[in-house]
Amino acid sequence: MSTDTTTGVVTDYEPVMGLEVHVELATATKMFCGCANEFGAEPNTHVCPVCLGLPGSLPVLNAQAVELVLRFAEAVHLRVPAHSIFARKNYFYPDMPKDYQISQYAEPITIDGWIEIDGARIGIERAHLEEDTGKTIHVGGGGRIHEANYSLVDYNRAGVPLMEIVSRPDIRSAEQARAYVSELRAVLQAIGASDVKFEEGSMRVDANVSVRPRGSSELGVKVEVKNMNSLRSLGRAIDHEVERQIAVLGTGERVVQETRHWDEADGRTHSMRTKEGSSDYRYFPEPDLVPVAPTDEMRERVRSSMPELPAARRARLATAWGITELDARILVATPGLADYAEAAEVALHAGTAKDVVNWCVGDVLAYLNETGLSPEVLPLAPDGLAELVGLVADATLSRNQAKDVLGECLREPKRPKQVVAERGLAQVSDVGELRAVVDTVLAENPALVDEYRAADGPERDKKLNALMGLAMRATRGQGNPQLLKRLIQERLDP
Amino acid sequence: MTRALELAGAVRAGDRLAVDIVEEHLAVVAAQEPELHACNLVTGDSARAAAAAIDGAIARGDDPGPLAGVPIVLKDNLCTRGVPTTCSSRILEGWCPPYTATVVERVLGAGAIPIAKTNLDEFAMGSSTENSAFGPTRNPHDLSRVPGGSSGGSAAAVAAGYAPLGLGSDTGGSIRQPAALCGVVGVKPTYGSVSRYGLVAFASSLDQIGPFATTVADAALLLDVIAGHDPADSTSIPDAREAVLPVVEHGVEGLSVGIVEELTDAEGIQPEIVAAVEQAALALEKAGATVDRVSVPSAVFGLSAYYLIAPAEASSNLARYDGVRYGLRVDGDDVATMNARTRDAGFGTEVKRRIMLGTYALSAGYYDAYYGQAQRVRTLIIRDFARAYEHFDVLLSPTSPTVAFEIGAKTADPLAMYLSDICTIPTNLAGHPGMSVPYGSGVGGLPIGVQVLAPALGEPVMFRTARVLEASVA
Numbered sequence: 011m012s013t014d015t016t017t018g019v020v021t022d023y024e025p026v027m028g029l030e031v032h033v034e035l036a037t038a039t040k041m042f043c044g045c046a047n048e049f050g051a052e053p054n055t056h057v058c059p060v061c062l063g064l065p066g067s068l069p070v071l072n073a074q075a076v077e078l079v080l081r082f083a084e085a086v087h088l089r090v091p092a093h094s095i096f097a098r099k100n101y102f103y104p105d106m107p108k109d110y111q112i113s114q115y116a117e118p119i120t121i122d123g124w125i126e127i128d129g130a131r132i133g134i135e136r137a138h139l140e141e142d143t144g145k146t147i148h149v150g151g152g153g154r155i156h157e158a159n160y161s162l163v164d165y166n167r168a169g170v171p172l173m174e175i176v177s178r179p180d181i182r183s184a185e186q187a188r189a190y191v192s193e194l195r196a197v198l199q200a201i202g203a204s205d206v207k208f209e210e211g212s213m214r215v216d217a218n219v220s221v222r223p224r225g226s227s228e229l230g231v232k233v234e235v236k237n238m239n240s241l242r243s244l245g246r247a248i249d250h251e252v253e254r255q256i257a258v259l260g261t262g263e264r265v266v267q268e269t270r271h272w273d274e275a276d277g278r279t280h281s282m283r284t285k286e287g288s289s290d291y292r293y294f295p296e297p298d299l300v301p302v303a304p305t306d307e308m309r310e311r312v313r314s315s316m317p318e319l320p321a322a323r324r325a326r327l328a329t330a331w332g333i334t335e336l337d338a339r340i341l342v343a344t345p346g347l348a349d350y351a352e353a354a355e356v357a358l359h360a361g362t363a364k365d366v367v368n369w370c371v372g373d374v375l376a377y378l379n380e381t382g383l384s385p386e387v388l389p390l391a392p393d394g395l396a397e398l399v400g401l402v403a404d405a406t407l408s409r410n411q412a413k414d415v416l417g418e419c420l421r422e423p424k425r426p427k428q429v430v431a432e433r434g435l436a437q438v439s440d441v442g443e444l445r446a447v448v449d450t451v452l453a454e455n456p457a458l459v460d461e462y463r464a465a466d467g468p469e470r471d472k473k474l475n476a477l478m479g480l481a482m483r484a485t486r487g488q489g490n491p492q493l494l495k496r497l498i499q500e501r502l503d504p
Numbered sequence: 505m506t507r508a509l510e511l512a513g514a515v516r517a518g519d520r521l522a523v524d525i526v527e528e529h530l531a532v533v534a535a536q537e538p539e540l541h542a543c544n545l546v547t548g549d550s551a552r553a554a555a556a557a558i559d560g561a562i563a564r565g566d567d568p569g570p571l572a573g574v575p576i577v578l579k580d581n582l583c584t585r586g587v588p589t590t591c592s593s594r595i596l597e598g599w600c601p602p603y604t605a606t607v608v609e610r611v612l613g614a615g616a617i618p619i620a621k622t623n624l625d626e627f628a629m630g631s632s633t634e635n636s637a638f639g640p641t642r643n644p645h646d647l648s649r650v651p652g653g654s655s656g657g658s659a660a661a662v663a664a665g666y667a668p669l670g671l672g673s674d675t676g677g678s679i680r681q682p683a684a685l686c687g688v689v690g691v692k693p694t695y696g697s698v699s700r701y702g703l704v705a706f707a708s709s710l711d712q713i714g715p716f717a718t719t720v721a722d723a724a725l726l727l728d729v730i731a732g733h734d735p736a737d738s739t740s741i742p743d744a745r746e747a748v749l750p751v752v753e754h755g756v757e758g759l760s761v762g763i764v765e766e767l768t769d770a771e772g773i774q775p776e777i778v779a780a781v782e783q784a785a786l787a788l789e790k791a792g793a794t795v796d797r798v799s800v801p802s803a804v805f806g807l808s809a810y811y812l813i814a815p816a817e818a819s820s821n822l823a824r825y826d827g828v829r830y831g832l833r834v835d836g837d838d839v840a841t842m843n844a845r846t847r848d849a850g851f852g853t854e855v856k857r858r859i860m861l862g863t864y865a866l867s868a869g870y871y872d873a874y875y876g877q878a879q880r881v882r883t884l885i886i887r888d889f890a891r892a893y894e895h896f897d898v899l900l901s902p903t904s905p906t907v908a909f910e911i912g913a914k915t916a917d918p919l920a921m922y923l924s925d926i927c928t929i930p931t932n933l934a935g936h937p938g939m940s941v942p943y944g945s946g947v948g949g950l951p952i953g954v955q956v957l958a959p960a961l962g963e964p965v966m967f968r969t970a971r972v973l974e975a976s977v978a
Contacts, residue, residue: 059601059602059603062829063824064601064602064603064830065583065589065591065596065599065601065704065705065824066581066582066583066589066601066603066605066701066702066703066704066705067603067701067702068700068701068736068737068738069738070735070736070737070738071738098820100819100820100823100866102823102826102839102840102843104826104828104839107824107829108823108824109823109824109826110820110823155839156838163828163829290867290868292819292820292863292866292867292868292871293866294816294817294820294866294871294875297707297708297709297739297817298705298708298738298739299738299739300738300739
């Protein structure tokens with residue numbers, strides 16, 4: 011931000027932000043009891059006295075949750091103190107079975123790490139464990155609590171392990187914020203800590219946004235923005251909030267410390283609650299749990315089982331496969347896609363890894379985005395994609411045909427060769443057959459032939475393409491396009 | 505009344521039928537309960553069914569366990585699946601837990617027969633069982649007097665012969681003080697040695713379940729049944745503990761006993777009670793122990809620290825009673841109003857007082873001054889006791905500063921009431937075990953209890969000492 015060219019006002023402000031990312035951990039059971047940690051079950055079917063907070067029940071810490079945080083710590087250089095403690099965060103809310111949340115406050119399980127984003131280090135203050143709350147559904151009154159006829163509570167999510175990752179205020183743009191979250195997702199996915207799905211709430215981001223005069227070392231008044239449920243809305247919300255704060259400062263007003271809600275529909279943030287002072291959660295050490303002290307064995311097990319991390323994987327794929335930095339980034343950042351591509355590459359009989367990647371970051375990714383599916387559940391397994399790449403490489407299919415075949419295979423459990431057989435799709439590369447087609451097309455379109463001969467430059471290419479199109483149509487799309495083109499040119503430019 | 509050890513022995517030997525034993529005890533309950541009001545619920549039908557099952561097992565040649573056919577009363581803050589658990593509070597009215605407390609599972613597994621849920625001060629907050637939403641319990645030795653609290657119902661029931669055994673919970677003296685006032689044995693075990701799973705929490709870091717019995721050996725028998733690791737309670741001690749019953753008769757030869765000055769010379773302790781402690785010390789000396797006085801300087805601050813820590817934890821533990829999921833609900837136009845009305849109607853005065861105290865002590869501006877300071881005092885107390893236990897195997901003190909007082913005598917003065925637990929509280933803060941043994945009587949023939957304290961997991965030596973005291977007054 012320098013001078014706003016439309017108004018001429020000097021807006022020499024620098025945005026400063028820190029993110030709080032909540033991640034539901036992919037444990038088999040909940041944080042403090044044996045109930046299944048599973049999304050999408052019938053309401054209140056994964057509940058027990060402990061996660062319902064019934065009188066007399068007691069929490070018992072899930073060791074797998076601890077291990078997943080330790081894996082994350084290993085990945086982003088967080089330190090693990092000799093012991094950490096749990097605290098109670100007290101507040102009343104209908105979806106909080108105990109009316110306090112077990113979290114970590116004074117002595118978190120990990121502290122003081124960093125992650126590299128495009129050469130910049132973003133500090134991570136802490137990543138700690140806490141339990142998720144249940145969910146309320148307000149019925150009637152447009153789903154808002156104050157106008158609802160009644161509210162329903164589903165406690166399936168109550169007690170699901172959450173890791174809260176708190177960054178330092180090191181982020182300077184919406185773009186960087188998105189890159190940071192994207193990298194966290196890739197890391198979390200790689201280490202198997204979470205399925206990081208925004209749409210299922212297994213990843214949730216709050217942004218603390220402030221602006222300050224450029225060059226100042228003091229922090230401005232920060233506003234907490236909530237409810238961004240995709241990377242795109244995260245970026246939009248931050249951009250909007252930064253502009254809003256600069257506009258407020260530009261009129262000589264002060265930014266109010268508050269929590270604001272991002273409204274995806276109108277593209278604005280709205281004040282949620284202006285706190286009269288800060289909330290008092292009356293934190294105190296959770297007396298029902300003993301301190302967590304990860305054993306050396308556990309830490310060694312974590313260290314020795316760390317997978318390849320995204321940055322290393324991007325570098326490896328870019329080098330080994332000769333693909334672009336951007337393609338490598340997309341592959342690795344999309345959950346499951348790099349695994350899919352690597353499996354396809356292994357299964358290749360003809361064609362190159364680059365071909366695999368082109369399909370993956372093109373049609374396959376588009377299909378994933380459109381359907382919200384993940385690569386593991388696609389009807390077309392990686393070796394099916396390898397088969398498709400082979401069919402193009404050996405000229406059985408043109409690229410356009412292959413696109414159609416892929417589309418069909420992504421939707422239904424069919425192999426590419428099966429679709430080719432069913433639709434009689436194999437590409438015609440027989441020179442004699444194609445020459446006859448070309449002769450017929452040229453004979454039936456003398457005017458086009460004359461126009462081609464009269465034209466030059468791009469106009470000439472256009473006419474050639476028109477003739478190509480007619481010839482392709484005559485072969486019902488199965489003619490080998492390179493061959494057809496060569497044959498037309500041979501006839502017209504002897 | 506017959507002791508638990510004898511009853512279980514007779515049942516296991518086939519000399520007595522559990523159904524007869526249960527009927528005899530239910531007859532005592534029926535005769536005395538209208539005057540005592542020790543119980544919130546008498547579970548006669550399920551007790552008869554359980555007794556018949558025990559007799560069936562014996563007939564088949566099975567051993568139902570060390571408590572075979574022994575009636576037991578359970579404080580009404582212990583959960584039993586399908587049996588209403590009220591904590592003597594309106595706010596839990598109608599609530600039936602869908603699970604059973606670990607201690608209850610263990611006594612059932614040992615063949616004991618629960619015959620009643622006993623009255624208590626609401627949520628175990630109080631020293632007289634007058635804070636029950638269902639009315640006070642009376643002391644069987646003098647119906648105009650309190651049985652002590654908060655486990656007053658269990659103490660009175662055992663003293664009156666409803667059952668030879670009872671379970672209570674002790675957060676600041678709630679087993680030992682009523683045991684003293686009712687003339688029975690009451691034990692607060694080492695924190696973590698008995699699972700709290702299924703005990704409705706008052707102050708989690710202090711609460712511990714323990715036995716009531718008419719004899720030291722019976723208390724040992726029950727403690728050995730309920731103690732031991734429980735994976736459902738994270739604060740449960742994983743290591744194997746030493747059984748108490750096998751060593752209870754080992755005597756005190758060579759033990760060194762310390763009389764805690766701060767808890768014996770304090771103001772307000774009745775002279776007969778101080779005399780009882782001195783006599784107890786003499787009895788131990790006679791039995792071969794050496795006795796000296798010992799100072800535990802920070803013990804006098806125990807009461808103040810306790811009344812910050814316990815209410816702080818209670819304010820959090822009791823937050824869940826919000827009218828949303830179970831128990832009482834008083835409707836309101838919005839969630840906050842519904843919560844407030846429910847809690848106003850559901851909690852009694854003492855509970856509200858402690859919730860307010862605890863909320864205040866934990867609030868951001870006062871945390872360090874109150875809660876933080878109290879925790880530092882707690883650390884001091886732990887250190888002072890550790891120092892005392894470098895030189896002494898067990899410590900002695902009064903259990904209660906007074907014998908049982910008149911109903912209503914202290915209800916208008918919460919601070920006077922709080923002083924009832926001045927001798928018992930430091931042990932809860934330290935996490936150590938303590939027990940009260942009947943030792944003579946004071947004004948009006950009312951029972952006096954002497955308190956025996958030991959370091960963490962020092963139950964064997966504590967019980968040996970208590971057994972010598974018991975024998976010396978027999």
